[in-house]
Amino acid sequence: xxxxxxxxxxxxxxxxxxxxxxxxxxxxxxxxxxxxxxxxxxxxxxxxxxxxxxxxxxxxxxxxxxxxxxxxxxxxxxxxxxxxxxxxxxxxxxxxxxxxxxxxxxx
Amino acid sequence: xxxxxxxxxxxxxxxxxxxxxxxxxxxxxxxxxxxxxxxxxxxxxxxxxxxxxxxxxxxxxxxxxxxxxxxxxxxxxxxxxxxxxxxxxxxxxxxxxxxxxxxxxxxxxxxxxxxxxx
Numbered sequence: 001x002x003x004x005x006x007x008x009x010x011x012x013x014x015x016x017x018x019x020x021x022x023x024x025x026x027x028x029x030x031x032x033x034x035x036x037x038x039x040x041x042x043x044x045x046x047x048x049x050x051x052x053x054x055x056x057x058x059x060x061x062x063x064x065x066x067x068x069x070x071x072x073x074x075x076x077x078x079x080x081x082x083x084x085x086x087x088x089x090x091x092x093x094x095x096x097x098x099x100x101x102x103x104x105x106x107x
Numbered sequence: 108x109x110x111x112x113x114x115x116x117x118x119x120x121x122x123x124x125x126x127x128x129x130x131x132x133x134x135x136x137x138x139x140x141x142x143x144x145x146x147x148x149x150x151x152x153x154x155x156x157x158x159x160x161x162x163x164x165x166x167x168x169x170x171x172x173x174x175x176x177x178x179x180x181x182x183x184x185x186x187x188x189x190x191x192x193x194x195x196x197x198x199x200x201x202x203x204x205x206x207x208x209x210x211x212x213x214x215x216x217x218x219x220x221x222x223x224x225x
Contacts, residue, residue, distance in 0.1 A: 001169075034211040036152075043202055043215035044144075044152065050209065087152055091210035095168040098152040 004099035023088035032092035111216035126189035129203030136184035140206035
C-alpha cells in the first residue's frame with residue numbers, strides 16, 4: 001500500500017494568514033492526489049483533485065500543487081469558515097488511502 | 108442535484124448483525140462507483156471498499172476484506188454496508204460517497220453513526 005503522510009498534524013493560524021499543508025506519498029503517485037476538507041460533525045468535502053484541479057464551487061483561495069511524492073495544499077488568505085481538518089488521498093493505486101489529516105485551528 | 112442519503116444512527120450489541128444503506132438520487136446510480144469510508148471517534152478517514160452498482164463489481168481494502176460486505180440494489184438506487192457479527196471496535200461514523208474519475212469521492216452522504224456496546 002502507498003502510505004500518505006501529512007504535516008503538520010495541526011496548525012494554528014489567524015484570519016488572513018497564508019496556510020500551507022504538506023502531503024508526502026511513500027512512493028510516486030504522479031498527480032493522482034486529492035484534498036478534502038472536513039468540518040466537525042460534517043462529511044468531508046472534495047476541494048482539489050488531480051493535485052491541482054479545483055473542484056467546482058470551491059473558492060479560488062484554495063490551491064494545490066505537486067507531483068510524484070510531494071504535494072501541498074495552500075489557503076492563500078484564511079477565512080473563518082476554513083477552520084477545519086484537511087485530508088489528502090492518493091488515487092494512483094489500490095487501495096486509495098487517506099493521509100492522517102491536518103487540523104487548522106484558530107490562533 | 109446529486110444526493111446520497113444514508114440511513115439513521117444505530118446502537119447494537121456485540122455479535123449482532125447490521126446493514127446500513129445509502130440511497131443515491133439526481134444522477135445515474137448505475138454509472139458511478141459508490142464507496143464506503145470509516146471514521147472512528149476522533150480519528151481520520153479510512154477507505155473501506157467500493158461497488159459498481161451497474162454490475163455489482165466490488166473491491167475491498169485488505170484491511171476490511173472479510174470484515175464487512177458491500178452490496179447494492181440498483182432497482183432502488185441503494186448501496187449497503189453490512190456486518191454479520193459486530194464488535195465494539197466497529198463503533199464509528201460510516202460515510203458513503205460517489206467516486207468520480209481517479210478514485211476521488213465528489214459527493215458524500217451525511218454519515219451513519221454505528222455504536223456497538225454491551
